Amino acid sequence: xxxxxxxxxxxxxxxxxxxxxxxxxxxxxxxxxxxxxxxxxxxxxxxxxxxxxxxxxxxxxxxxxxxxxxxxxxxxxxxxxxxxxxxxxxxxxxxxxxxxxxxxxxxxx
Amino acid sequence: xxxxxxxxxxxxxxxxxxxxxxxxxxxxxxxxxxxxxxxxxxxxxxxxxxxxxxxxxxxxxxxxxxxxxxxxxxxxxxxxxxxxxxxxxxxxxxxxxxxxxxxxxxxxxxxxxxx
Numbered sequence: 001x002x003x004x005x006x007x008x009x010x011x012x013x014x015x016x017x018x019x020x021x022x023x024x025x026x027x028x029x030x031x032x033x034x035x036x037x038x039x040x041x042x043x044x045x046x047x048x049x050x051x052x053x054x055x056x057x058x059x060x061x062x063x064x065x066x067x068x069x070x071x072x073x074x075x076x077x078x079x080x081x082x083x084x085x086x087x088x089x090x091x092x093x094x095x096x097x098x099x100x101x102x103x104x105x106x107x108x109x
Numbered sequence: 110x111x112x113x114x115x116x117x118x119x120x121x122x123x124x125x126x127x128x129x130x131x132x133x134x135x136x137x138x139x140x141x142x143x144x145x146x147x148x149x150x151x152x153x154x155x156x157x158x159x160x161x162x163x164x165x166x167x168x169x170x171x172x173x174x175x176x177x178x179x180x181x182x183x184x185x186x187x188x189x190x191x192x193x194x195x196x197x198x199x200x201x202x203x204x205x206x207x208x209x210x211x212x213x214x215x216x217x218x219x220x221x222x223x224x
Contacts (some may be wrong), residue, residue, distance in 0.1 A: 043200065043215035069168065086151050096165060097213070099151030
């Protein structure tokens with residue numbers, strides 16, 4: 001079993017819809033990252049969180065440490081949000097990130 | 110702005126060739142990470158430097174993989190005697206701090222195809 005599991009693997013939404021992507025992990029962590037990867041490879045860090053909730057524009061990330069679960073929400077989705085969204089955790093001890101397989105999001109207009 | 114840059118962006122190698130992939134981190138960033146991303150998968154950790162010291166190389170898949178950062182800035186990932194299973198995107202990321210709880214800034218990656 002992978003240490004970081006994401007769901008769904010693929011998601012197609014209509015423009016304007018509210019989107020949720022889930023991440024579950026099985027190890028103790030010091031931080032969790034949500035990343036966005038566009039075709040062509042570039043990865044952008046969206047959030048890094050270790051507790052609670054963070055919001056940036058239309059993006060919201062939450063984490064529940066006890067349940068080892070995090071969600072990324074996109075409100076009022078737009079075709080430009082189409083990308084791969086990756087959850088990654090930093091284990092409690094050490095510096096390296098362990099990544100989920102990613103969620104491929106396509107927002108149709 | 111000067112983000113993380115990687116070169117080459119694309120590399121095609123014949124099986125058995127040696128390749129060298131370069132990463133220029135953001136100036137002054139202490140930490141540097143290399144990741145391997147196979148098609149359709151999330152990235153996987155290869156190795157980590159803090160300044161010139163390679164503190165973790167547990168993710169390097171074999172002794173054909175070697176990374177260095179001799180002056181604590183530019184890093185090179187070398188793959189000897191490439192195999193088809195080495196085909197992947199190789200990502201470099203840097204971080205301004207040596208501690209665990211910091212954001213990483215990613216480069217665009219080098220797509221390696223081994224024929």
